Amino acid sequence: RELHLPTGPPTIPLIGNLHIFPTEFAHYKFTEWARKYGGIYSLKLGPGTVVVLTDPAAVKELMDKRSSSTADRPSMFVADLVAGGRNMVLARYGGLFAAIHIYRSLPFYPAETWRTLRRASRSVLTPQASVLHLPIQQAESIQLLYDFYRKPEDFYTHLRRYSSSVILSVLYGVRSPRYETQATAAFFESQHEWERVLEPGATPPVDLIPILKYVPQRWAKWKRDCAKTRQLQRTLYVDLLEQTARRLARGEENGSYMEDILHQEQALAFVYADLSKIRYLGGALVEGGSDTTSSFLQSLVLVLAAFPDAQKKAQEEMDRIVGTQRLPSLKDLDDLHYIRALILETHRFRPVAPLMVPHATLRSEQYGDYFIPSGATIFVNTWGIFHDPALFDAPETFNPDRYILTEHGTKPGVQVDGLRPSFPFGVGRRICPGINIAQNSININTLNLVWAFNFQPPLDDSGKEIDLDLFDYQRGILTAPSPFECRIQVRTPHKANLIKQAFLEATDTFAKFEFGLSAQDEEHIQSLRAEAAS
Numbered sequence: 001r002e003l004h005l006p007t008g009p010p011t012i013p014l015i016g017n018l019h020i021f022p023t024e025f026a027h028y029k030f031t032e033w034a035r036k037y038g039g040i041y042s043l044k045l046g047p048g049t050v051v052v053l054t055d056p057a058a059v060k061e062l063m064d065k066r067s068s069s070t071a072d073r074p075s076m077f078v079a080d081l082v083a084g085g086r087n088m089v090l091a092r093y094g095g096l097f098a099a100i101h102i103y104r105s106l107p108f109y110p111a112e113t114w115r116t117l118r119r120a121s122r123s124v125l126t127p128q129a130s131v132l133h134l135p136i137q138q139a140e141s142i143q144l145l146y147d148f149y150r151k152p153e154d155f156y157t158h159l160r161r162y163s164s165s166v167i168l169s170v171l172y173g174v175r176s177p178r179y180e181t182q183a184t185a186a187f188f189e190s191q192h193e194w195e196r197v198l199e200p201g202a203t204p205p206v207d208l209i210p211i212l213k214y215v216p217q218r219w220a221k222w223k224r225d226c227a228k229t230r231q232l233q234r235t236l237y238v239d240l241l242e243q244t245a246r247r248l249a250r251g252e253e254n255g256s257y258m259e260d261i262l263h264q265e266q267a268l269a270f271v272y273a274d275l276s277k278i279r280y281l282g283g284a285l286v287e288g289g290s291d292t293t294s295s296f297l298q299s300l301v302l303v304l305a306a307f308p309d310a311q312k313k314a315q316e317e318m319d320r321i322v323g324t325q326r327l328p329s330l331k332d333l334d335d336l337h338y339i340r341a342l343i344l345e346t347h348r349f350r351p352v353a354p355l356m357v358p359h360a361t362l363r364s365e366q367y368g369d370y371f372i373p374s375g376a377t378i379f380v381n382t383w384g385i386f387h388d389p390a391l392f393d394a395p396e397t398f399n400p401d402r403y404i405l406t407e408h409g410t411k412p413g414v415q416v417d418g419l420r421p422s423f424p425f426g427v428g429r430r431i432c433p434g435i436n437i438a439q440n441s442i443n444i445n446t447l448n449l450v451w452a453f454n455f456q457p458p459l460d461d462s463g464k465e466i467d468l469d470l471f472d473y474q475r476g477i478l479t480a481p482s483p484f485e486c487r488i489q490v491r492t493p494h495k496a497n498l499i500k501q502a503f504l505e506a507t508d509t510f511a512k513f514e515f516g517l518s519a520q521d522e523e524h525i526q527s528l529r530a531e532a533a534s
């Protein structure tokens with residue numbers, strides 16, 4: 001380890017910390033090291049440097065204030081092989097420094113890609129634009145309630161259907177009434193392959209040993225896997241965009257995001273000359289927006305079932321403010337302090353992206369006595385910050401009240417510079433562009449689920465409650481609880497009737513997004529409606 005770097009675990013010659021670098025659930029190990037080496041420490045991976053930030057003040061200074069220097073992503077040859085540098089989430093940062101830095105390592109890299117994609121996403125996903133997507137988000141949430149009511153044992157799948165259907169509707173104007181609907185099934189298939197390719201250890205360390213890039217495809221299964229993923233993604237994104245274009249040509253607009261982009265494309269043909277950029281723009285947004293939202297909601301169900309006191313308090317507040325004669329609406333949230341705290345505490349307790357998405361430096365940066373070199377990878381350890389006993393009282397306890405006691409849920413008297421409600425959504429220039437859509441989905445569904453259902457742990461053969469495992473989460477950069485059992489019951493028969501009625505009333509909203517459905521999808525919709533009407 002170079003002398004000027006932040007301290008960190010002892011290194012060994014040549015490989016540094018490579019032998020101890022965690023390949024799964026890295027946030028636990030990173031947090032353990034943070035308690036030992038401090039809020040900013042470094043790891044050496046061969047000649048490369050990784051800096052882990054578990055100090056909100058350092059995050060604010062380096063990631064927000066100096067974002068122009070820390071908004072790059074580490075190079076990922078495998079991701080480039082699949083998406084050609086066009087996946088917004090993993091794309092390198094644009095601009096002069098990026099151009100110099102990136103061209104040095106990879107000739108012909110499309111350095112302006114990220115900026116173009118990001119600009120295009122900003123114009124449509126602003127808070128004002130997100131309001132336009134509320135009707136379909138609300139209608140899908142009603143179907144979610146109805147699905148929970150009809151088949152509570154499949155709640156995990158219902159949540160995944162909900163989030164993929166919302167994002168496909170918002171972006172491409174087509175909904176998925178079933179988990180098996182073609183667009184959703186194709187998305188999950190391509191996503192599964194993509195996650196497999198990106199999983200640490202699934203491919204050789206090409207970024208550390210660049211010569212591996214040149215192994216011919218016939219001897220490298222990982223290259224064939226990349227090619228398969230590329231094919232799946234391209235087919236899906238091409239299909240979705242073509243469907244939107246055809247719908248536009250028929251004059252059947254429904255206000256979806258891609259309609260807007262296609263209109264812009266006609267006006268700004270020179271910016272979007274590369275049509276595949278537009279396909280990848282939609283693709284990255286679908287990927288970014290689907291499993292993240294469902295993962296939050298799966299954690300919400302888990303904590304509601306595991307912490308009955310918190311659930312009871314949330315329901316009491318709901319009954320007091322909203323009552324039992326109507327469904328809640330987003331406007332109610334202003335008066336629902338405990339529900340707001342419940343949402344913040346779920347983000348804190350089980351953040352969807354516990355290490356965000358790694359950033360990289362474009363310039364060397366001095367921070368206090370430390371010097372962070374250009375090209376270093378930076379992890380923001382959201383998990384470590386949210387579970388820091390110096391900041392939060394009993395951080396391993398799920399306790400929404402902490403957010404009623406203080407604004408950021410921290411111990412009274414502890415001043416923390418850098419925490420804010422948007423923290424789980426990232427930092428600086430790479431902050432999640434879907435934050436408004438995501439927060440609307442989270443708010444609408446938290447309100448509806450708390451209002452409608454009781455959530456309880458499963459029972460064993462003797463009728464005793466089984467403790468839910470709060471640490472059984474899936475590996476990967478995004479964490480979702482592994483599928484778990486939960487008893488879900490509608491709170492009153494009257495609420496069941498209100499849900500059915502609301503589902504029938506949503507028919508017109510759904511109809512605007514029901515295109516290209518299969519006979520099975522149509523049949524499913526008809527049977528749901530007939531059942532609700534009976």
Ligand code: HEM
Nearest residue numbers: 089288289292293352353356357425426427430432434438
């Ligand atoms: C609970 C829901 C969500 C959470 C917790 C979440 C969280 C995050 C986080 C932590 C990042 C990385 C930020 C960084 O590097 O500093 C990110 C990036 C991103 N998110 Fe989200 N997200 C959510 C929903 C969405 C939605 C609904 C969309 C699309 C509509 C979306 C699209 C993206 C994209 C495209 C990026 C990459 C941005 C870039 O690199 O410039 N996300 N998100």
